[in-house]
Amino acid sequence: MANYSCSEYTSFYQYRHVLHESFIASSVLLGLQIIPAVVFNLSILLVIWKTPSLHTPSYFFLFNLALSDLAVAIIGSPSVIFTFMIHVYGSDHLLVCVSVHSSCILSSLFSSVSFLTITAATVDRYLALKLHLTYVTHVTTSRAVALCVLIWLCSAVPPLLSIMSLKIYCLVVFPALVFLLALMFFCYCKILLVIRHHRNQIECQQNFQQENCTPSQNMTSFKKIAYNILVVFTLNTLLYSPIVIGLIVSTVYETTFVNQVRFFVLIFPFVFANSTVNPLLYCWRLNDIRIALKQRWRQL
Numbered sequence: 001m002a003n004y005s006c007s008e009y010t011s012f013y014q015y016r017h018v019l020h021e022s023f024i025a026s027s028v029l030l031g032l033q034i035i036p037a038v039v040f041n042l043s044i045l046l047v048i049w050k051t052p053s054l055h056t057p058s059y060f061f062l063f064n065l066a067l068s069d070l071a072v073a074i075i076g077s078p079s080v081i082f083t084f085m086i087h088v089y090g091s092d093h094l095l096v097c098v099s100v101h102s103s104c105i106l107s108s109l110f111s112s113v114s115f116l117t118i119t120a121a122t123v124d125r126y127l128a129l130k131l132h133l134t135y136v137t138h139v140t141t142s143r144a145v146a147l148c149v150l151i152w153l154c155s156a157v158p159p160l161l162s163i164m165s166l167k168i169y170c171l172v173v174f175p176a177l178v179f180l181l182a183l184m185f186f187c188y189c190k191i192l193l194v195i196r197h198h199r200n201q202i203e204c205q206q207n208f209q210q211e212n213c214t215p216s217q218n219m220t221s222f223k224k225i226a227y228n229i230l231v232v233f234t235l236n237t238l239l240y241s242p243i244v245i246g247l248i249v250s251t252v253y254e255t256t257f258v259n260q261v262r263f264f265v266l267i268f269p270f271v272f273a274n275s276t277v278n279p280l281l282y283c284w285r286l287n288d289i290r291i292a293l294k295q296r297w298r299q300l
């Protein structure tokens with residue numbers, strides 16, 4: 001720990017007066033998201049917890065994703081706001097160092113949980129397709145819960161690596177990210193092929209009797225959940241894409257350091273917006289969640 005340094009994270013501290021407006025604007029936008037995100041995600045967590053029919057592996061992964069989004073709203077966003085305000089009004093370098101490191105660690109932790117949970121949910125849909133009748137015996141709720149706990153434990157690795165060295169962090173995290181993206185791409189290709197095959201089968205049965213052409217209820221539910229996970233993944237990718245675009249632009253084109261920092265400070269609210277948008281997406285796309293929420297609100 002003798003060589004521990006904050007220089008990798010706080011090199012822009014000297015430009016804090018130039019970035020004063022950017023820090024304040026980003027903090028205000030982040031603050032406006034906190035209460036809606038807490039209310040929406042708590043509603044999703046409570047409705048899944050209190051509704052026995054939603055105690056399935058797929059919905060437990062959804063529960064874990066909502067839990068991560070709630071943590072972002074309660075812990076992640078306030079820590080980033082505190083860091084920005086320290087840059088505006090603070091003068092203690094040690095406090096700046098601790099706040100920047102804390103916000104980076106928390107952001108890395110919660111984003112890792114979200115990404116790993118979406119990956120697990122995608123693989124879950126692939127296993128439902130691959131195992132078919134034996135899926136229920138192999139993929140149980142207890143195993144899904146255990147996997148969610150494991151996801152939180154594994155998600156602690158990237159923050160620890162970032163503390164050790166940003167170079168080590170990049171060498172480990174980026175290949176892992178590519179692997180997970182390739183895994184999800186493979187799963188969705190398989191899923192979409194089966195859905196297309198199933199749709200063709202239904203079209204071929206149009207001339208049969210009614211009992212022969214009724215689509216499988218299980219397949220209908222399977223398609224809905226698979227599509228919804230894909231929508232959540234696409235939305236999260238779009239919200240995180242400005243960071244990747246910013247890194248590419250700052251690498252390819254010559255931009256001043258101040259402008260680079262200003263850009264990344266201002267996109268924080270858009271990246272963290274997924275914690276507010278995700279629960280709204282669940283209510284829009286998942287009929288079971290929507291119905292259960294209506295029932296719970298009527299009981300209040």
